[in-house]
Amino acid sequence: MWSLSGFALSSAIRLGSNLLMTRLLAPEMFGVMALAFTIIMGLSMFSDVGLKQNVVYSRRGHDSIFLNTAWVLQASRGLMLWAIACCLCFAIFLAVRLNFVSSSSVYAAPSLPYVLAALSFSAVISGFESTKFLEGSRSVLLGKITSIEIISQIAGLVAMLVWVLVDRSVWALVAGALTSSLIRTILSHTLLPGTRNRWQWDKEAGREIVHYGKWILLASVLGFLVNSGDRLILGGLVDSTTLGLYAIASLIVGSLEGVLSKIMSDVAFPAFSEIARDRIADLKKSYYRVLFILASASYFVSGVFISSGQSLINLLYDRRYEDAGWMLALLAASLMAMPFRLSTQSFLALGLPKLQSYTVIVRLCSLFLVTPIAFNYAGLQGALIAIVFSHFSYLPVIIFYNVRNGLFDLSKELLLLVWLPVGLAVGKIFSLVMGWLL
Numbered sequence: 001m002w003s004l005s006g007f008a009l010s011s012a013i014r015l016g017s018n019l020l021m022t023r024l025l026a027p028e029m030f031g032v033m034a035l036a037f038t039i040i041m042g043l044s045m046f047s048d049v050g051l052k053q054n055v056v057y058s059r060r061g062h063d064s065i066f067l068n069t070a071w072v073l074q075a076s077r078g079l080m081l082w083a084i085a086c087c088l089c090f091a092i093f094l095a096v097r098l099n100f101v102s103s104s105s106v107y108a109a110p111s112l113p114y115v116l117a118a119l120s121f122s123a124v125i126s127g128f129e130s131t132k133f134l135e136g137s138r139s140v141l142l143g144k145i146t147s148i149e150i151i152s153q154i155a156g157l158v159a160m161l162v163w164v165l166v167d168r169s170v171w172a173l174v175a176g177a178l179t180s181s182l183i184r185t186i187l188s189h190t191l192l193p194g195t196r197n198r199w200q201w202d203k204e205a206g207r208e209i210v211h212y213g214k215w216i217l218l219a220s221v222l223g224f225l226v227n228s229g230d231r232l233i234l235g236g237l238v239d240s241t242t243l244g245l246y247a248i249a250s251l252i253v254g255s256l257e258g259v260l261s262k263i264m265s266d267v268a269f270p271a272f273s274e275i276a277r278d279r280i281a282d283l284k285k286s287y288y289r290v291l292f293i294l295a296s297a298s299y300f301v302s303g304v305f306i307s308s309g310q311s312l313i314n315l316l317y318d319r320r321y322e323d324a325g326w327m328l329a330l331l332a333a334s335l336m337a338m339p340f341r342l343s344t345q346s347f348l349a350l351g352l353p354k355l356q357s358y359t360v361i362v363r364l365c366s367l368f369l370v371t372p373i374a375f376n377y378a379g380l381q382g383a384l385i386a387i388v389f390s391h392f393s394y395l396p397v398i399i400f401y402n403v404r405n406g407l408f409d410l411s412k413e414l415l416l417l418v419w420l421p422v423g424l425a426v427g428k429i430f431s432l433v434m435g436w437l438l
Contacts, residue, residue, distance in 0.1 A: 005146075010153055011255040017157045017176075018251060019316055028109070029170040031240035034247035035106045036116045037177075038231040039088065040123065042224050043081045067131040068200035070209060078127020085120030089113040106235040106243050111170055118174050122181040129185045132194035145266075148187045156180030222360040229367045230387045237375050237383065246384075248317070249309075249327035253335065256301050260294050260338055264345050272349035287346055287407050295339035295416040303423020304430070305332030311434040330384050334391040336420065340398045346407055359397050366393035 093113040101107045133145065160176035189197075230250075234243055268290045275283050305312070309329030313321060347355040367390040374382035402408040 008259065009150055011259065013150070013153050013157060015251070015255065017160065018248070028240035028244055029173065030247050031106050031242070031244035032109050032112055032115055032170055033173045034231055034243055034250075035109075035235045036112060036119050038228045038235075039116060040081075040085065040120055041228055042232075043084055043088075043120070043123070063205075064195045065200060065202045066205040066208075067135065067195045068197055069202045069205040070134065071131045071197040072199060072201055073206070073209065074129070074131070075127045078123045078125070081123035081127075082120050085123070086117055089117040089120075092116070102236070104239050105237070106240045109240050115170055115174055118171075119177060122178055125178070125181040125185050130188040130192065130194070130197055132192035133188050135192075135194040144192055148184060148191060151187060152180045152184035155183040222357055222364055226360050226363045226367055226390065229364070230371070233368070233371050234383065237372070238380065242323075242380065245321060245324040246327055248313075248321055248324040249331055252312070252328055253305065253331045256298065256335060257338060260298060261341070263290070263294065264342055268342060269345040269348060272346050276349040276351075283346065283349075284407050284409075287342070288409065288412055291339055291342055291412075292416065294342055296419050298335050298338040299417060299419035300423040300426075302332050302335035303420045303425075304427035305329065305335070307424045307427030308431045308434075311431040315434055326381075327384060330381075330388060334388045337391040337395060339416075340395055343398050343402050343407065346405070347401065350405065355401050359394055359401065361394075362397050363390050363394040366390040 090113070092107060095101050096108050106112070156176040156179045159179035160172045163172040163175045231243065231247075234246060238246075271286060271290075272283065275286055306329055309327075309332060310325030313325035313328055317324065344356040344359060347359075367387065370389065371383050371386040374386035378385070399408060
Protein backbone atom coordinates (compact mmCIF):
# COMPACT_ATOMS: atom_id res chain seq x y z
CA MET A 1 0.00 0.00 0.00
CA TRP A 2 2.92 2.35 0.68
CA SER A 3 4.31 1.61 -2.76
CA LEU A 4 0.94 2.13 -4.45
CA SER A 5 -0.11 5.27 -2.58
CA GLY A 6 3.37 6.78 -2.72
CA PHE A 7 3.76 6.24 -6.41
CA ALA A 8 0.20 7.40 -7.07
CA LEU A 9 1.01 10.68 -5.33
CA SER A 10 4.33 10.88 -7.15
CA SER A 11 2.63 10.31 -10.49
CA ALA A 12 0.00 12.93 -9.66
CA ILE A 13 2.72 15.47 -8.89
CA ARG A 14 4.60 14.54 -12.06
CA LEU A 15 1.47 14.78 -14.20
CA GLY A 16 0.38 18.01 -12.53
CA SER A 17 3.76 19.63 -13.06
CA ASN A 18 3.76 18.40 -16.66
CA LEU A 19 0.33 19.91 -17.31
CA LEU A 20 1.47 23.18 -15.77
CA MET A 21 4.79 23.35 -17.59
CA THR A 22 3.25 22.48 -20.98
CA ARG A 23 1.20 25.66 -20.67
CA LEU A 24 4.31 27.69 -19.92
CA LEU A 25 6.86 26.06 -22.23
CA ALA A 26 6.89 25.02 -25.89
CA PRO A 27 6.61 21.33 -26.96
CA GLU A 28 10.12 21.25 -28.45
CA MET A 29 11.62 21.90 -24.99
CA PHE A 30 10.12 18.64 -23.76
CA GLY A 31 11.62 16.87 -26.77
CA VAL A 32 15.11 18.13 -25.88
CA MET A 33 14.66 17.13 -22.22
CA ALA A 34 13.31 13.71 -23.19
CA LEU A 35 16.41 12.97 -25.26
CA ALA A 36 18.80 14.42 -22.64
CA PHE A 37 17.19 12.35 -19.87
CA THR A 38 17.39 9.26 -22.09
CA ILE A 39 21.11 9.76 -22.69
CA ILE A 40 21.80 10.28 -18.97
CA MET A 41 19.76 7.19 -18.14
CA GLY A 42 21.70 5.27 -20.76
CA LEU A 43 25.05 6.19 -19.22
CA SER A 44 23.70 5.20 -15.81
CA MET A 45 22.43 1.83 -17.00
CA PHE A 46 25.65 1.11 -18.89
CA SER A 47 27.51 1.24 -15.56
CA ASP A 48 24.91 -0.42 -13.32
CA VAL A 49 26.31 -3.32 -11.27
CA GLY A 50 23.05 -3.84 -9.38
CA LEU A 51 23.92 -2.32 -5.98
CA LYS A 52 20.29 -2.43 -4.85
CA GLN A 53 19.85 -6.02 -5.99
CA ASN A 54 23.15 -6.95 -4.34
CA VAL A 55 22.16 -5.51 -0.96
CA VAL A 56 18.69 -7.08 -1.09
CA TYR A 57 19.94 -10.48 -2.24
CA SER A 58 23.19 -10.85 -0.26
CA ARG A 59 23.35 -12.31 3.24
CA ARG A 60 25.79 -9.45 4.00
CA GLY A 61 23.16 -6.85 3.12
CA HIS A 62 23.32 -5.24 6.59
CA ASP A 63 27.12 -5.52 6.99
CA SER A 64 28.63 -2.02 7.27
CA ILE A 65 31.82 -3.04 5.42
CA PHE A 66 29.76 -4.45 2.55
CA LEU A 67 27.58 -1.30 2.44
CA ASN A 68 30.54 1.09 2.53
CA THR A 69 32.17 -0.81 -0.32
CA ALA A 70 28.94 -0.45 -2.30
CA TRP A 71 28.90 3.29 -1.48
CA VAL A 72 32.46 3.76 -2.77
CA LEU A 73 31.47 2.05 -6.01
CA GLN A 74 28.35 4.20 -6.26
CA ALA A 75 30.15 7.53 -5.70
CA SER A 76 32.99 6.63 -8.10
CA ARG A 77 30.44 5.65 -10.72
CA GLY A 78 28.66 9.00 -10.42
CA LEU A 79 31.86 10.96 -11.04
CA MET A 80 32.70 8.73 -13.99
CA LEU A 81 29.27 9.23 -15.54
CA TRP A 82 29.58 13.01 -15.33
CA ALA A 83 32.96 12.96 -17.06
CA ILE A 84 31.69 10.68 -19.85
CA ALA A 85 28.57 12.84 -20.32
CA CYS A 86 30.68 15.98 -20.73
CA CYS A 87 32.77 14.25 -23.39
CA LEU A 88 29.57 13.14 -25.11
CA CYS A 89 28.27 16.72 -25.10
CA PHE A 90 31.37 17.85 -26.97
CA ALA A 91 30.96 14.97 -29.43
CA ILE A 92 27.35 15.98 -30.16
CA PHE A 93 28.36 19.63 -30.57
CA LEU A 94 31.12 18.63 -33.00
CA ALA A 95 28.85 16.27 -34.94
CA VAL A 96 26.33 19.06 -35.49
CA ARG A 97 29.01 21.52 -36.60
CA LEU A 98 30.36 18.96 -39.10
CA ASN A 99 26.84 18.14 -40.38
CA PHE A 100 27.05 14.50 -39.30
CA VAL A 101 23.43 14.61 -38.05
CA SER A 102 20.26 15.78 -39.77
CA SER A 103 19.46 19.42 -39.05
CA SER A 104 15.80 18.47 -38.52
CA SER A 105 16.50 15.87 -35.81
CA VAL A 106 16.48 16.46 -32.05
CA TYR A 107 20.23 15.75 -31.92
CA ALA A 108 20.78 19.01 -33.82
CA ALA A 109 18.88 21.14 -31.28
CA PRO A 110 21.26 23.99 -30.26
CA SER A 111 20.50 23.63 -26.55
CA LEU A 112 20.97 19.83 -26.33
CA PRO A 113 24.74 19.70 -25.51
CA TYR A 114 24.44 22.35 -22.79
CA VAL A 115 21.31 20.83 -21.26
CA LEU A 116 22.95 17.41 -21.27
CA ALA A 117 26.12 18.72 -19.59
CA ALA A 118 24.17 20.42 -16.79
CA LEU A 119 21.74 17.55 -16.31
CA SER A 120 24.55 14.99 -16.08
CA PHE A 121 25.77 16.57 -12.83
CA SER A 122 22.81 14.88 -11.18
CA ALA A 123 24.83 11.65 -11.50
CA VAL A 124 27.47 13.10 -9.17
CA ILE A 125 24.82 14.20 -6.68
CA SER A 126 23.04 10.84 -6.74
CA GLY A 127 26.35 9.01 -6.44
CA PHE A 128 26.69 10.25 -2.87
CA GLU A 129 23.24 9.03 -1.81
CA SER A 130 23.38 7.02 1.39
CA THR A 131 23.22 3.23 1.20
CA LYS A 132 20.46 3.58 3.81
CA PHE A 133 18.20 3.64 0.77
CA LEU A 134 19.46 0.18 -0.18
CA GLU A 135 19.06 -1.11 3.38
CA GLY A 136 15.55 0.30 3.45
CA SER A 137 14.69 -1.58 0.26
CA ARG A 138 16.00 -4.81 1.78
CA SER A 139 13.87 -4.30 4.90
CA VAL A 140 10.91 -2.94 2.88
CA LEU A 141 10.86 0.37 4.80
CA LEU A 142 8.66 1.87 2.11
CA GLY A 143 7.05 4.51 4.33
CA LYS A 144 10.22 6.52 4.89
CA ILE A 145 11.60 5.86 1.43
CA THR A 146 8.37 7.01 -0.20
CA SER A 147 8.27 10.14 1.97
CA ILE A 148 11.77 11.13 0.85
CA GLU A 149 10.91 10.59 -2.80
CA ILE A 150 7.77 12.72 -2.54
CA ILE A 151 9.56 15.54 -0.68
CA SER A 152 12.38 15.62 -3.23
CA GLN A 153 9.88 15.65 -6.09
CA ILE A 154 7.96 18.57 -4.59
CA ALA A 155 11.25 20.44 -4.11
CA GLY A 156 12.03 19.93 -7.80
CA LEU A 157 8.60 21.26 -8.78
CA VAL A 158 9.08 24.36 -6.63
CA ALA A 159 12.49 24.96 -8.24
CA MET A 160 10.94 24.73 -11.71
CA LEU A 161 8.19 27.21 -10.85
CA VAL A 162 10.63 29.69 -9.33
CA TRP A 163 12.89 29.47 -12.37
CA VAL A 164 10.06 29.81 -14.89
CA LEU A 165 8.98 33.06 -13.20
CA VAL A 166 12.31 34.51 -14.29
CA ASP A 167 13.05 32.60 -17.48
CA ARG A 168 10.60 30.50 -19.53
CA SER A 169 13.15 28.16 -21.02
CA VAL A 170 14.25 24.54 -20.91
CA TRP A 171 16.54 25.46 -18.02
CA ALA A 172 13.55 25.48 -15.68
CA LEU A 173 13.23 21.72 -16.26
CA VAL A 174 16.96 21.24 -15.66
CA ALA A 175 16.83 23.21 -12.41
CA GLY A 176 13.95 21.06 -11.18
CA ALA A 177 15.80 17.81 -11.92
CA LEU A 178 19.01 18.91 -10.16
CA THR A 179 17.14 20.22 -7.11
CA SER A 180 15.20 16.98 -6.76
CA SER A 181 18.42 14.92 -6.86
CA LEU A 182 20.09 17.17 -4.26
CA ILE A 183 17.22 17.02 -1.76
CA ARG A 184 16.88 13.25 -2.17
CA THR A 185 20.59 12.77 -1.44
CA ILE A 186 20.55 15.01 1.64
CA LEU A 187 17.46 13.33 3.09
CA SER A 188 18.86 9.85 2.46
CA HIS A 189 21.61 10.61 4.98
CA THR A 190 19.44 12.36 7.55
CA LEU A 191 16.03 10.66 7.67
CA LEU A 192 16.71 6.94 7.22
CA PRO A 193 18.06 4.44 9.77
CA GLY A 194 21.09 2.36 8.90
CA THR A 195 24.82 2.46 8.32
CA ARG A 196 26.53 5.85 8.20
CA ASN A 197 28.69 5.71 5.11
CA ARG A 198 32.40 6.37 5.01
CA TRP A 199 35.14 5.74 2.48
CA GLN A 200 35.95 2.07 3.05
CA TRP A 201 36.86 -0.74 0.66
CA ASP A 202 36.72 -4.48 1.23
CA LYS A 203 38.17 -6.65 -1.50
CA GLU A 204 35.91 -9.62 -0.81
CA ALA A 205 32.77 -7.47 -0.75
CA GLY A 206 33.80 -5.80 -3.99
CA ARG A 207 34.35 -9.20 -5.60
CA GLU A 208 30.90 -10.38 -4.49
CA ILE A 209 29.19 -7.24 -5.80
CA VAL A 210 30.90 -7.48 -9.18
CA HIS A 211 30.30 -11.23 -9.50
CA TYR A 212 26.56 -10.93 -8.89
CA GLY A 213 26.33 -7.58 -10.61
CA LYS A 214 27.90 -8.55 -13.94
CA TRP A 215 24.63 -10.09 -15.07
CA ILE A 216 22.71 -7.13 -13.64
CA LEU A 217 24.97 -4.86 -15.70
CA LEU A 218 24.21 -6.79 -18.87
CA ALA A 219 20.49 -6.76 -18.05
CA SER A 220 20.65 -3.02 -17.31
CA VAL A 221 22.37 -2.24 -20.59
CA LEU A 222 19.89 -4.33 -22.53
CA GLY A 223 17.01 -3.02 -20.41
CA PHE A 224 17.96 0.58 -21.16
CA LEU A 225 18.21 -0.10 -24.87
CA VAL A 226 14.79 -1.74 -25.00
CA ASN A 227 13.05 0.72 -22.64
CA SER A 228 14.61 3.93 -23.94
CA GLY A 229 15.67 2.87 -27.41
CA ASP A 230 12.42 4.28 -28.79
CA ARG A 231 13.52 7.82 -27.88
CA LEU A 232 17.04 7.27 -29.18
CA ILE A 233 15.68 6.00 -32.50
CA LEU A 234 12.92 8.59 -32.87
CA GLY A 235 15.36 11.36 -31.88
CA GLY A 236 17.20 10.73 -35.12
CA LEU A 237 14.04 10.40 -37.23
CA VAL A 238 11.72 13.23 -36.10
CA ASP A 239 11.96 16.83 -34.92
CA SER A 240 11.88 18.12 -31.33
CA THR A 241 8.16 18.92 -31.39
CA THR A 242 7.16 15.42 -32.51
CA LEU A 243 9.44 13.81 -29.93
CA GLY A 244 7.95 16.13 -27.31
CA LEU A 245 4.43 14.92 -28.17
CA TYR A 246 5.64 11.32 -28.02
CA ALA A 247 7.17 12.05 -24.60
CA ILE A 248 3.79 13.34 -23.36
CA ALA A 249 2.02 10.14 -24.48
CA SER A 250 4.82 8.02 -23.02
CA LEU A 251 4.56 9.88 -19.71
CA ILE A 252 0.92 8.86 -19.28
CA VAL A 253 1.54 5.22 -20.25
CA GLY A 254 4.70 5.27 -18.15
CA SER A 255 2.74 6.35 -15.07
CA LEU A 256 1.16 2.91 -14.82
CA GLU A 257 4.37 1.18 -15.88
CA GLY A 258 6.15 3.06 -13.13
CA VAL A 259 3.81 2.09 -10.32
CA LEU A 260 3.84 -1.56 -11.40
CA SER A 261 7.63 -1.56 -11.68
CA LYS A 262 7.76 0.03 -8.25
CA ILE A 263 5.74 -2.82 -6.76
CA MET A 264 7.95 -5.35 -8.53
CA SER A 265 11.25 -3.91 -7.31
CA ASP A 266 10.23 -2.63 -3.86
CA VAL A 267 7.79 -5.35 -2.80
CA ALA A 268 7.93 -8.41 -5.05
CA PHE A 269 11.72 -8.74 -5.31
CA PRO A 270 12.48 -8.52 -1.54
CA ALA A 271 9.55 -10.84 -0.79
CA PHE A 272 10.52 -13.38 -3.47
CA SER A 273 14.14 -13.29 -2.26
CA GLU A 274 13.13 -14.13 1.30
CA ILE A 275 10.79 -16.89 0.12
CA ALA A 276 13.48 -18.33 -2.17
CA ARG A 277 15.96 -18.38 0.74
CA ASP A 278 13.68 -19.93 3.36
CA ARG A 279 10.67 -21.69 1.77
CA ILE A 280 11.09 -21.99 -1.99
CA ALA A 281 8.05 -24.29 -2.36
CA ASP A 282 5.79 -21.26 -1.73
CA LEU A 283 7.31 -19.15 -4.52
CA LYS A 284 4.74 -19.98 -7.21
CA LYS A 285 1.82 -19.22 -4.91
CA SER A 286 3.32 -15.87 -3.91
CA TYR A 287 4.17 -15.11 -7.54
CA TYR A 288 0.53 -15.42 -8.61
CA ARG A 289 -0.72 -13.42 -5.63
CA VAL A 290 1.37 -10.48 -6.85
CA LEU A 291 0.62 -11.16 -10.52
CA PHE A 292 -3.13 -10.94 -9.90
CA ILE A 293 -2.75 -7.34 -8.72
CA LEU A 294 -0.33 -6.32 -11.48
CA ALA A 295 -2.16 -7.98 -14.37
CA SER A 296 -5.62 -6.76 -13.32
CA ALA A 297 -4.43 -3.15 -13.20
CA SER A 298 -2.35 -3.42 -16.37
CA TYR A 299 -5.00 -5.01 -18.58
CA PHE A 300 -7.76 -2.72 -17.29
CA VAL A 301 -5.82 0.55 -17.78
CA SER A 302 -4.56 -0.62 -21.15
CA GLY A 303 -8.15 -1.03 -22.32
CA VAL A 304 -9.14 2.38 -20.90
CA PHE A 305 -6.29 4.20 -22.66
CA ILE A 306 -6.79 2.37 -25.96
CA SER A 307 -10.42 3.48 -26.24
CA SER A 308 -10.10 6.95 -24.67
CA GLY A 309 -6.54 8.13 -25.36
CA GLN A 310 -7.54 10.97 -27.67
CA SER A 311 -10.30 12.19 -25.35
CA LEU A 312 -7.93 12.17 -22.40
CA ILE A 313 -5.32 14.28 -24.21
CA ASN A 314 -8.01 16.73 -25.40
CA LEU A 315 -9.17 17.10 -21.81
CA LEU A 316 -5.75 17.60 -20.22
CA TYR A 317 -3.76 19.57 -22.82
CA ASP A 318 -4.27 22.44 -25.24
CA ARG A 319 -4.53 22.04 -29.02
CA ARG A 320 -0.73 22.13 -29.53
CA TYR A 321 -0.56 18.66 -27.96
CA GLU A 322 -3.54 17.13 -29.80
CA ASP A 323 -1.45 14.66 -31.81
CA ALA A 324 -0.31 13.02 -28.58
CA GLY A 325 -3.82 11.49 -28.37
CA TRP A 326 -3.49 8.87 -31.11
CA MET A 327 0.03 8.12 -29.87
CA LEU A 328 -1.34 7.44 -26.38
CA ALA A 329 -4.07 5.12 -27.69
CA LEU A 330 -1.49 3.16 -29.68
CA LEU A 331 1.19 2.97 -26.99
CA ALA A 332 -1.37 1.81 -24.39
CA ALA A 333 -1.44 -1.64 -25.99
CA SER A 334 2.12 -2.20 -24.71
CA LEU A 335 0.78 -2.27 -21.13
CA MET A 336 -0.61 -5.75 -21.78
CA ALA A 337 2.95 -7.10 -21.77
CA MET A 338 3.81 -5.45 -18.45
CA PRO A 339 2.72 -8.27 -16.07
CA PHE A 340 5.25 -10.65 -17.61
CA ARG A 341 8.08 -8.49 -16.30
CA LEU A 342 7.33 -9.84 -12.83
CA SER A 343 9.08 -13.01 -13.93
CA THR A 344 12.45 -11.23 -14.00
CA GLN A 345 12.12 -10.47 -10.27
CA SER A 346 11.61 -14.16 -9.53
CA PHE A 347 14.66 -15.00 -11.64
CA LEU A 348 16.75 -12.58 -9.58
CA ALA A 349 15.37 -14.03 -6.34
CA LEU A 350 16.36 -17.51 -7.51
CA GLY A 351 19.94 -16.29 -8.04
CA LEU A 352 19.60 -16.45 -11.84
CA PRO A 353 20.20 -12.86 -12.98
CA LYS A 354 21.49 -14.05 -16.36
CA LEU A 355 17.94 -15.10 -17.30
CA GLN A 356 16.88 -11.45 -17.08
CA SER A 357 19.46 -10.64 -19.75
CA TYR A 358 18.33 -13.45 -22.01
CA THR A 359 14.70 -12.36 -21.92
CA VAL A 360 15.33 -8.86 -23.27
CA ILE A 361 17.69 -9.72 -26.11
CA VAL A 362 14.76 -10.68 -28.34
CA ARG A 363 12.94 -7.42 -27.64
CA LEU A 364 16.14 -5.44 -28.24
CA CYS A 365 16.61 -7.00 -31.67
CA SER A 366 12.97 -6.41 -32.51
CA LEU A 367 13.05 -2.74 -31.47
CA PHE A 368 16.23 -1.71 -33.26
CA LEU A 369 15.68 -3.77 -36.40
CA VAL A 370 11.97 -3.32 -37.03
CA THR A 371 11.36 0.30 -35.93
CA PRO A 372 13.59 2.09 -38.52
CA ILE A 373 12.24 -0.14 -41.28
CA ALA A 374 8.64 0.53 -40.21
CA PHE A 375 9.30 4.28 -40.14
CA ASN A 376 10.77 4.13 -43.64
CA TYR A 377 7.70 2.40 -45.08
CA ALA A 378 4.83 3.62 -42.87
CA GLY A 379 6.07 6.84 -41.25
CA LEU A 380 5.65 7.71 -37.59
CA GLN A 381 2.57 5.51 -37.12
CA GLY A 382 4.45 2.51 -38.46
CA ALA A 383 7.36 3.21 -36.12
CA LEU A 384 5.04 3.35 -33.10
CA ILE A 385 3.38 0.08 -34.08
CA ALA A 386 6.84 -1.50 -34.27
CA ILE A 387 7.68 -0.11 -30.81
CA VAL A 388 4.50 -1.65 -29.37
CA PHE A 389 5.25 -4.95 -31.11
CA SER A 390 8.68 -5.07 -29.47
CA HIS A 391 6.98 -5.30 -26.05
CA PHE A 392 5.35 -8.56 -27.08
CA SER A 393 8.22 -10.09 -29.06
CA TYR A 394 9.99 -11.51 -26.00
CA LEU A 395 6.95 -13.07 -24.28
CA PRO A 396 7.67 -16.59 -25.63
CA VAL A 397 11.08 -16.42 -23.96
CA ILE A 398 9.56 -15.29 -20.63
CA ILE A 399 6.95 -18.08 -20.77
CA PHE A 400 9.62 -20.66 -21.57
CA TYR A 401 11.67 -19.79 -18.49
CA ASN A 402 8.56 -19.54 -16.31
CA VAL A 403 7.54 -23.07 -17.30
CA ARG A 404 11.08 -24.29 -16.75
CA ASN A 405 11.14 -22.83 -13.24
CA GLY A 406 7.63 -23.99 -12.31
CA LEU A 407 6.08 -20.50 -12.37
CA PHE A 408 3.39 -20.80 -15.05
CA ASP A 409 -0.32 -21.60 -14.88
CA LEU A 410 -2.14 -21.13 -18.21
CA SER A 411 -5.66 -21.08 -16.73
CA LYS A 412 -4.79 -18.25 -14.34
CA GLU A 413 -3.05 -16.28 -17.09
CA LEU A 414 -6.11 -16.50 -19.37
CA LEU A 415 -8.55 -15.67 -16.58
CA LEU A 416 -6.81 -12.36 -15.90
CA LEU A 417 -7.43 -11.21 -19.51
CA VAL A 418 -11.07 -10.49 -18.61
CA TRP A 419 -9.94 -7.09 -17.35
CA LEU A 420 -9.06 -5.92 -20.90
CA PRO A 421 -12.64 -5.76 -22.31
CA VAL A 422 -13.80 -4.19 -19.05
CA GLY A 423 -11.23 -1.43 -19.52
CA LEU A 424 -12.18 -0.96 -23.18
CA ALA A 425 -15.82 -0.48 -22.18
CA VAL A 426 -14.99 2.01 -19.42
CA GLY A 427 -12.74 3.97 -21.81
CA LYS A 428 -15.45 4.08 -24.45
CA ILE A 429 -17.98 5.41 -21.95
CA PHE A 430 -15.47 8.06 -20.86
CA SER A 431 -14.93 9.14 -24.50
CA LEU A 432 -18.67 9.41 -25.11
CA VAL A 433 -19.15 11.52 -21.97
CA MET A 434 -16.23 13.79 -22.89
CA GLY A 435 -17.56 14.17 -26.44
CA TRP A 436 -20.93 15.20 -25.08
CA LEU A 437 -19.49 17.65 -22.54
CA LEU A 438 -16.90 19.22 -24.85
